[in-house]
Amino acid sequence: SQELEQSPQSLIVQEGKNLTINCTSSKTLYGLYWYKQKYGEGLIFLMMLQKGGEEKSHEKITAKLDEKKQQSSLHITASQPSHAGIYLCGADKGGGADGLTFGKGTHLIIQP
């Protein structure tokens, strides 16, 4: 089965600084999703990447999928308190199975 490993597990960043979160898959990614979760709440969809080398941006968040489609990175520029939360990467299960496999998440804390 496919496994997604996220790094780092937790991250404390000073407000205004840039940061990067990584998501590495044990298998080729056919659809990679990034979500944000506030503690105790549902998941908010950020972006979905499908093609090798693809890059998407939303406000100050940019996500990339590498050419080999086994790793994705999420980059936040000039972090703000509103960026705090848990970032989760998810991948299409593939092989005819439905739903997503998720990484364990990255806890992001923004220090003022």
Next chain:
Amino acid sequence: SQTIHQWPATLVQPVGSPLSLECTVEGTSNPNLYWYRQAAGRGLQLLFYSVGIGQISSEVPQNLSASRPQDRQFILSSKKLLLSDSGFYLCAWKIFPGYTFGSGTRLTVV
């Protein structure tokens, strides 16, 4: 508009008691629906998914079951809860470009 509803928001249940969590979607027909559980230290795990009325696929053998009695309704149940069933349960709906999640139910089994 297209929305997903999940309730209750929080639930405290004794060991051995039954469970019923409900999820409904609005503004669509024949949606693909999913139940996930988020437990401490284990990440978000897919439990069940359904592509239509009466069609349930189970991803992980466990003490839970799911049913889809109506097109836009997905129910998660248990006959007898275990302590290990505690967690944050999320319903999701597949709608392009991603999956939309409900607000979740925090279940504590005591």
